[in-house]
Amino acid sequence: MLFQDRHDAGRQLAVRLLPYAGRDDVVVLALPRGGVPVGYEVARALGAPLDVFLVRKLGVPGHEELAMGAIASGGVRVINQRVIDALKIPPEVIGQVTTMELEELERREREYRDGRPPVEVAGRVAILVDDGLATGATMRAAIAALRRRRPGRIVVAVPVGAAETCADLRQEADEAVCAAEPTDFYAVGLWYEDFAQTTDEEVRDLLARGAVHEPAGAAAHQANQH
DSSP, X not given: OOBSSHHHHHHHHHHHTGGGTTOTTEEEEEOTTTHHHHHHHHHHHHTOOEEEOOEEEEEETXXXXXXXXXXXXXXXXXXOHHHHHHHTOOHHHHHHHHHHHHHHHHHHHHHHHTTOOOOOOBTSEEEXXXXXXXXXXXXXXXXXXXXXTOBSEEEEEEEEBOHHHHHHHHHHSSEEEEEEOOXXXXXXXXXXXXXXXXXXXXXXXXXXXXXXXXXXXXXXXXXXXX
């Protein structure tokens, strides 16, 4: 075991991200639900605001495990044109699936944020956090969607990931920090002593507490360091 639980993993991951501490241009975006406890600890250590970045896969009807695209926070849609062309999926089907998944994404955002507006990412360093990387499919969708919101830099950060996936994501993000890259990876949960499912209630609680870390406080902290 590398980590006791997601909070322990977040504290260990934060050590690798200390160059970003105390900066007023950094925001931590956690992929729910498992990424939120990890992201909370990272945001707390860096003195950065915490927000969720929701990604919903657009599954091919009848073959939902096959992604024809994804939608993400901020009304962003990414389409996998290769899958759509190969299966000759008509635009109206893409539209129907998008509408359905958008409703679920918006429901979760309302539930998790409790009325707080999304954190602004344009021109800032956006640190995308999850509890681990296996295939990296969700994180790839998150990167593609986040780029549409024009952050200054995208940093993928996870406590543990398959070495090959971490290497691939270094090509897609501006930086990828995998605190551990075990050779025999198998599954994310194997590297945690406690990998119990994160609840919606826990996500809401951590986001409310994480929202306290405003950029102004980070800027003051930075000024005190000089």
